[in-house]
Each structure stands twice: as structure tokens, then as C-alpha cells.
Amino acid sequence: MTAPDTIPATEMTLDELRVALAERIAGHAVFDGWTETALAGAAAELGIPADRAALCFPGGAIEMIDAWFAVIDAHMAAKLDAAGASGWKIRDRIRGAVLARLDEASAHPDALRRALAILARPANMARAARLCWRAADAMWRAAGDSSVDAAWYTKRATLAAVYSATLMAWMDDDSEGFADTRAFLDRRIDDVMKVEKLKARLKPDPDRHFSPARVLGRLRYRLEG
Template sequence: MTQIPDDPTLDELRGALAPLLARHAAFDGWRPAAVENAAAQLPVDPTIAKLAFKGGAVDMIDAWFASIDARMADAWPADTIMPLKIRERITALVETRLTLIERDREALRRALSILAMPQNVARAGQLGWRAADAIWRAAGDSSVDVNHYTKRATLAGVYGATLLAFLDDDSDGWADTRAFLARRIEGIMRFEQAKGRLFAKKDRVFSPARFIGRLRYPAT
């Protein structure tokens, strides 16, 4: 059973309840009833538990997704994942996320329906970006230039599409989703390689200033 302090803060309570919410949201929807039933498992006062999710369904979904980010990172410490090739790291991390939510597909289906509502689109984008950022960070990416943003934007789209494929995948061991993910990650790797070649070529573009500098200070 999840352990919480005797007098938890709302953040601590939210973190403790988050992994339990999806199991109940599959039946109760992302509504207060799911919070009440999750609170009964800890157990904590349901009235206090509801204060941790004052934003309603989207706050509940946000907390659940955050718990997946954390459990994914815990499953792949740096000394375990860094020996892998980069595409193997991304694949392993995404597949770990899918394993973590496999039992809660109905809750995921309901969550994505809520996030698709017009009033929640911006928040959905933030959550997708956060998931992609968590994956890249766990994979060891520390880029701070434009690569930081392009990597996350690309992976956020791939991860979102993979979730949709996963929802309706009845294949053995969700083989179809794994194949779908492999193709999309191959696309990411090709994009990164092409981008790397493009930036490398910039160093070889004729520069009048560099040419004049070499005339004045020839290489020795």
C-alpha cells in the first residue's frame, strides 16, 4: 500500500493518490467518485483528497500522467539505460509507459476524450510536451539549443499517435503497437540525422568574413 506522511501536504497527497485514480476512473470516470474511492484505499479523508484536485478531471489526469513520468524514470536508472543505443532508449522508455498504463486503457481512453475538448487542448499540449521531455531526459538528452525543442515536439507527436494505436490494439503482446512505434522512432532517427547533416553543412558554407580572415591570418 502507498505510504504517506501522517499530515501530508496537498502535493504529497496528490502524488499518493495519482497512481490509484486511473483504476477507479475506468469505472467512475474522471470525477469526484474516483477520488473518493482512491482516498478510501490509502485511507485518507475524501474531503481533503478532493482539495488536491480542485481543477477537476484535468488535474486528476495531470497527476496520473505525472506519476507515469516518475515511474518510467525509476524503471530506467542512468546506469541501466545509457549503455543502450539512443533509439533503443526511446523505445524502451515509451514501451515502459505503455506497460504502466496497460491495465488502465479505459481510463486512458476517457482521459484522452476529456483532453480533446476545446477548452482543454492547451493543457493537453502541455502534458504531451511534458511526457516527451521526461522521455528525452531519461534517455540522457541534455540539449539546450533548438534541438531541445525539435526533439520534444517530434516525440510528443509520435507518443500521442502511439497511445491512440495502443488503445485499440488487440494483438498478442500489443505487437501492432510495438511495430507502429518502431516505424515512428525510425522516422525520428532519420529526421535527427538529416538535421545533423544540415547543421554540419552550415559550417562549410562560404563566409566572406572567414575568407578575408584567412587571407590576413593564414593557417600555419
């Protein structure tokens, strides 16, 4: 989701304007927090009145953050597509999606910290959980996942946990090029892959289960033979 570049801000619908503002507001939230002041700064960049910008986020800060995260998801997906990730192994696609999302957020780390502090408030915990789930879904979709069975939930729950842990590691990472975060992510993905392989080995094999129908079928074959 990106704002159309060919439409003047004064002619955008509120939905289009919401995206355009979301792409700019984080830069102001670094200094002013997720406030009306930051929103007014983003509105000034687009050359629109602050009161019109406010119509895009009637819920205030939490909706601004929601919109910014949606923009990050869209940019993450575009990066993977541009990199030709569809030809990568699934492990590399997921790794690339997580790193691309972190790379987008790293442009405004202080804005992200302020956003996470708001989401951590008790009143916003449910919204925070939904946004984390949406991020995991966006990363899986960008990685080419189209599952619709129970695995859909398992994959997203697992990735949400991996991403959340990696995000926390990233916020405390002062290594060059976030090398420590990359190593942390690799370890988490390796752990998940080991668990999945173990689950596959432990998964019941229908051919090894007792089946009266199969036994009777074999017995019939022998008797008739």
C-alpha cells in the first residue's frame, strides 16, 4: 500500500491521503511523538490543512501507528519482489522478509520505539497483537505462502514469535550493519526448522496405523490367491 505519486495531495481521497501521511509522519514522530504536532508536520509536507489530515486518523496515535506499519508491510513486500525472492528457498524468503521489514523501520528507530511504547499500554495490547499478526501474515504472503488450512495459523503464530523476538534484539543492537540481529534471526529460524523437522518425523504415518479395512483387504487377497 503506497500513496499514488501522480495525484496531488489536495485531490486525494481520505484513504489515499492516509497512506501518504503515514509515509511521512514517522519522520516527525521522532521528535514530536505520535501526536497532532507530528501529524501537522506531515500534513505541511503534503501542503494540506492539519484538520483535513486529522480526518484520516480519528483514533489518534494508535491509528497513525497502524497506518505506518501498513506502509512498512507494503514496502517490505515490494523489496522482496524486486529482489526476485520468489526463486529463493522458503527459509531465505522468510529471513529476507523479516530483515526487509526491520530495514524499513530502521529509517526511524526512535519513532518505532515511541510506537512500541504506545502499543505496550494495557489498553492497546489487543491492537498490538493484531498488528503483530498482520505483520506475520504480510511476511508470509510476501514469501509466497498461500496455505488455507490449519498450517496458515501455525506459520503465522510461529513467525510472529520469531519477529517479535528479533525486533527486541534489533532495538538493542549496536553492531555494525546489525550483524548481531542477523545472527540472532538465523538462530531463531534454525530453531524453528529443527522443530518442524522433528514434528515431521513424529507425525503419525497412516501406513503404520492399524486399519481393519487394510488388514481385511490383505487377508482377502491372500485367500483369493
